Amino acid sequence: MPQREPFSASSGPPPSTELCITLLDQVDAGIYSRLTRFSKFEGLFFQVASALDNLRILDFSRVLAGPFATMMLADLGATVTKIERPGIGDETRTWGPPYDDSGESTYFQSVNRNKDSLVLDLTDATDLDRVRKLALAADVVVENFRPGVMARLGLGYDDLRADNPALVYCSITGFGSGPGAGLPGYDLLIQALGGLMSITGQPDGDPQKVGVALVDVLTGLFASVGILAALRHRDATGEGQLVEVDLLSSLLAALVNQGSAYTSGGVVPGRMGNEHPSIAPYELLPCAAGELVLAVGNDRQFAALCEALGAPELATDSRFTGNADRVRHRQDLRAALVERLATRSAEDWVSRLAEARVPAGVVNDVAGAFRLAASLGLNPVVRLPREDGTTVALTKNPIGLSATPPNYRSAPPRPS
Template identity: 45%
Template structure:
């Protein structure tokens, strides 16, 4: 639903030609997940993950459809599939089947879990976030666990898929790559895991507060929320000067980071009323002037109006049915290459005849098209 499309969208941004195989009549499930973009017949969900791809309707569960996929695989570099384990094998389109068609094929499966007790468990982002620890450490300290606002389980697997695919292509040999959501997300625990191993306690759920640094949290301002991230003693000194409270730096309760963590509530009592006096813009200007790490908490409307994103070239304007969509594209800046983006997402089956016509004889092409 998201991992495979995200991976192939990133590859498309990096210059790959992507042929998206979709179920006849229904297509990708996200084509029906609203909201729709104007009267285009395209949803925002689908458009955000499928720009610049070519759509082919193909029923791979039947003989003609499977044969058509094999014909496409003959000249393909990579196949990415995002089904439950065993689905492609059931259709005779597993790695061992297709390597006989193209021994140089890089075959990437994105699934919920590697081999083990969970291998066949249905895996949505929510499931792997629950099992993988990220939900347990997200949310307020006195509240229930929360799902992070971004589907990090899906995106994590998609990014690992791209890393695996590009590595395999660099090795210049066909091979099978199995990319899991669950194990990938567990690997993202990094420092959270390290702290757990040392303390032998679950990593705490503390909202925006950092358990080992202070002040490191979001504060309410005159018109929103502002994130303050003080990670060193020099930065703490500069922060106190910037907010016109140099006395806090001399306060024994707050002298070192460990002291500030131990006296977190007392520190918050000093800082909360200070941060409430100014707006986000005023604080952001002040923090940048003094070189202090901090930023306003922007919502998803404000972030796409951010002048920095526009000037950095990260946004690519796309207009669909009169609706302007400044989609973010691959943010990697290459000195000797450019990224490919800005293309419209395809209508269902828009390229079926063109793409399949390149690899199938006319009679086989007619059977496949008529079977749709």
């Protein structure tokens, strides 16, 4: 298994020796004992140990769900080796536009940092033997081929478990390994078949997909949770296991309240635009200039909203006194709010409502969202160095860990 490069990078070049020594002077003995010294770059770079140090993952997955899961684990310290096909590699290497300044697909880069890449032909006996040896040396194998493909190659869970009973093997499919095994699993298709498009969009409009491949992302998160749970079990027993995650089940689980409306209440939800089926006001509303999102989740917030709008009488109106009342009379409530919001711009209302502790905001584009996160000190972007001296800017891992934080060791691997 390829060894991790002995360095780490976060948002730029490593600190100088003097800075590292200063930092060491400021940490306690417990933290110091977990620090690791790296020296690839000029000077010394000290890094707190990662949660998944020494975990080896062999990643056969492509596109989004699997690569997203393995990137999450790589950010937490796992060594991930990505197996790619000769001449093609991961399909997302060719998905674009957009491309970055180096001409590389931004799609591929979004889910493949902190990984090594190994090009091997699984139809070649020599390469297949090499892959098998890598798999038997790994702690975790991740794959998202059609059910049965890995078994035909002698790389299925049962094949590898015989020689490595501690192996955690994660299989990601579109519709499971049963009757739906032969169905193609693409995010858009699952959004349609899984009901998400039926509840997205305007009531009198066409069903709409979400603006990102949300099902793949959710499936990747479920896969990473399953892998971590299996590893915890292995820590306790020494026993590995098969982790199975499919796109359709992941979406159904993620429907949460909309799913339970059907399973528990017998209600089939429909499209409501920006309205919420169970809360009001919880939607996008026009102002004198721009549009305002209101997310009023309780009666205190509603009373504060009415005060800020100069209409305290709305809070005691029998149609609006409780959330259930507001939901029943949502159209009357909307008309009353729109009338009062029309006196000021959305930006002005955001400031006034923030003072009243009423959840409200404008609709940002993606650039605006990153600027907001930066202004709040969330540091949403990390810059990773490439071997040629350039860097790539990517969205940081959102998980904060006080002792073993995510780290950013390498840019997504260049095509071989």
